[in-house]
Amino acid sequence: MRWQGQTIDDADAAALPGLENRTGIVHSVTTPEFAGMTFHEVLAKSALNRVPGGSRMPFSWTINPYRGCSHSCVYCFARGTHHYLDLDGGGDFDSQIVVKTNVAEVLQRELRRGTWNHETVALGTNTDPYQRAEGRYRLMPDIIRALAESGTPFSILTKGTLIRRDIPLLVEAATSVPVDVQMSIAMYDDELEHSIEPGTPSTQARLDTVRALTDAGFRVGVFLMPVLPHLTDSVEQIDQALRRIKASGADHVIYGALHLRAGVKPWFLQWLEREHPELMSSYRGLYPGAAAEAPRAYRQWLAKRIRPLIRAHGLEARHSDDAYPERTLTRPAVLTPPAPPPQPTLF
Numbered sequence: 001m002r003w004q005g006q007t008i009d010d011a012d013a014a015a016l017p018g019l020e021n022r023t024g025i026v027h028s029v030t031t032p033e034f035a036g037m038t039f040h041e042v043l044a045k046s047a048l049n050r051v052p053g054g055s056r057m058p059f060s061w062t063i064n065p066y067r068g069c070s071h072s073c074v075y076c077f078a079r080g081t082h083h084y085l086d087l088d089g090g091g092d093f094d095s096q097i098v099v100k101t102n103v104a105e106v107l108q109r110e111l112r113r114g115t116w117n118h119e120t121v122a123l124g125t126n127t128d129p130y131q132r133a134e135g136r137y138r139l140m141p142d143i144i145r146a147l148a149e150s151g152t153p154f155s156i157l158t159k160g161t162l163i164r165r166d167i168p169l170l171v172e173a174a175t176s177v178p179v180d181v182q183m184s185i186a187m188y189d190d191e192l193e194h195s196i197e198p199g200t201p202s203t204q205a206r207l208d209t210v211r212a213l214t215d216a217g218f219r220v221g222v223f224l225m226p227v228l229p230h231l232t233d234s235v236e237q238i239d240q241a242l243r244r245i246k247a248s249g250a251d252h253v254i255y256g257a258l259h260l261r262a263g264v265k266p267w268f269l270q271w272l273e274r275e276h277p278e279l280m281s282s283y284r285g286l287y288p289g290a291a292a293e294a295p296r297a298y299r300q301w302l303a304k305r306i307r308p309l310i311r312a313h314g315l316e317a318r319h320s321d322d323a324y325p326e327r328t329l330t331r332p333a334v335l336t337p338p339a340p341p342p343q344p345t346l347f
Helices: 077-085 091-095 103-111 133-137 140-150 161-173 190-196 203-215 235-247 265-275 277-286 296-312
Strands: 025-029 038-042 048-050 061-063 096-100 121-123 154-158 179-184 221-227 252-257 316-319
Touching: 038 133, 048 103, 077 091, 091 096, 096 133, 103 140, 121 140, 140 161, 154 161, 161 179, 161 203, 179 203, 190 265, 203 235, 221 235, 221 296, 235 296, 252 296, 265 277, 296 316
Parallel strands: 038 096, 061 121, 121 154, 154 179, 179 221, 221 252, 252 316
Antiparallel strands: 025 038, 048 061
């Protein structure tokens, strides 16, 4: 959905770039409750997005009710998608939020098509469906109902504690279709979390949400990612994080090293230079030029360090490439007390 696709004859010379013509745009909204943010309410032409065939993602379809995200995570890989709307991947991504106000209605039509094969649909893979805007627009309840009523399995990945509002609805949906729920919690140092994820709920609030979902019967996964070289990858930091994850009732952990696509790398390095200038040379060595992934040697080192710790805490370990299995609503098995964490070989 590109701004230029929302065209009518009505033109606004004072509009944002690409917004001069306003076919599908309802209006742009600012409110005191969301200081510094603008919501661009649009009418979407489609709700279901097909994942490109060459993708490593373990699902074929996604839904993104929002574009841009007020969580403002510096490392967010989706920042580059705002360039498609002639907006930048920095402050604009954090504050210019596109809201597809009719997404549930469009989704219902698409799910009724005879060609729909009821494949698993993933939510939260681009921008968070439970970011702060969801408290105002309440798009997710109708999306959940549409998927469940059509017999379509779905997964949700979020950092938003607002998902607790929809737990009764998710429990009901899970009686009809597999429902997979994951909570993203990468930072376990409050100062670092506030610096690098300034718009997110606190780490403890998200862990409490894991507990609430677990108590409702879901086997909740925690995304311990991105793991940041030199900032969150020590044995002590990983062990502390896993201890808190285990105490929250989580069933499994999905981990992965920091990934810096072209659209996010400048913004992340700008933050790093301001907050941790002593690490700049190291990060430029780990992510040289256009490189998006950390070197294979680092990723292998991280796996050797983190997987034994995950097992020691009685959690199931998964890499980010295998993050979305289909799961039904069941309570996790009783696990034996974890053994003391081993000391992996240092990188």
